[in-house]
Amino acid sequence: MKRLLSFLVIFLLAITVLPARTYIVSVGIADYPGTQNDLRVSANDAKTIAGIFNKNGKAEVDCFVNSDVTIQKVCSAMRQTFAKATSSDAIIFYFSGHGIPGGLVCYDGFLDYSSILKIMKQSKAQQKMIFVDACFAGKMRNTNKRNTNYSKEN
Template sequence: MLAYLMSCLGILLAGLDPTPQPQTYAVVVGISDYKELTSRNGDLRYADRDARQVVSFLQSRSGGSLPASHIRFLTNQQATYANIRQALTLFKQAQAGDRVIFYFSGHGLPSSFVPYDVRLDNQQGLLTHQAIKEAFRQSEAATKLCIADACLSGSMTQQQTSQRNLLKTVGSSLGDDTNVAMILASRSTQSAVETGRLAGGAFTYYLLKGLHGHADLDKNKIVTIRELHAYVSPRVRQETRGHQTPIFYGRFSDDLGLAYL
């Protein structure tokens, strides 16, 4: 009898997978209503809505079924400089093999994104691109994605240091297997367009449409970063009549999976 019980226990234990499953941690920010702006002098229309749709995707099966504890979601008055910086500490929970995502939709300036509470007469409270890269550097995650739907977001690829040092900064010291990707709405000199026809930012609209399956060009139920670029970029350029060109930049495998359908 004892031998039989031990045999059953062995079968049960053999069926358990001791390997931890990769986890995803995301900070999602969307700001339409700024503290010192109005609809007449600079407030946006759809940035908070776009961010909410990104969260919905991340919580879906295709996006990884993220639990609420793995997401920091900040919109409008919640998206202060201090709250965003605090939210970025979530990335320290990631372990080797995990993935971290920072998504921002709102106003952008050269070398920075604009939090809700920035003062027009004092821009010390800007969220610098360097601060985001530092949060990435401090994370042990194997995959790091920065996705920004903001004007001038392409300036995130520009540094006073060399490109090699830039990639080392955002990629940390995790080795050649680390995927670090910046998926940015526009070049460093371009605006990011919102459109009533799409009820959102053109970039986020096509980004999410691609992730929901339209970018699965080979129909293998996986949307890779290469497929997403091939889908998003020409459609955003067409939607904006050539005024906006998304940028996919960093160090990553072309076959990096971003959605599993």
């Protein structure tokens, strides 16, 4: 709950300063196939994020939860939704669920970080944000050494 509240504070602050439009794909999986990998609140987190931005009026939100979080649906939604953004808009990808080294666990398999980053790079939006609440998310930068030189590539 504390983690969700922290996200909400960040999102509420972002809403007040975000550009013309914001395009969001919010994804959460609590009910994975079988029962041993289920989570408690991930689907609700994605719905909450979607609800906050839907109230804004300047956002277009796609939200997928549980069995709808397939690799194909998530990637298609990101491509289609983020392609609408202009350079003055923002795009956001939010994921809550299981993570593994190198990617995120969708309902039907593994979505690697490089695929997410490739889709994000294709958007014209200058402001791009990724929020991942999953194990191993800190490795998304995929670098072997610490780099404090912040550039377009970093």
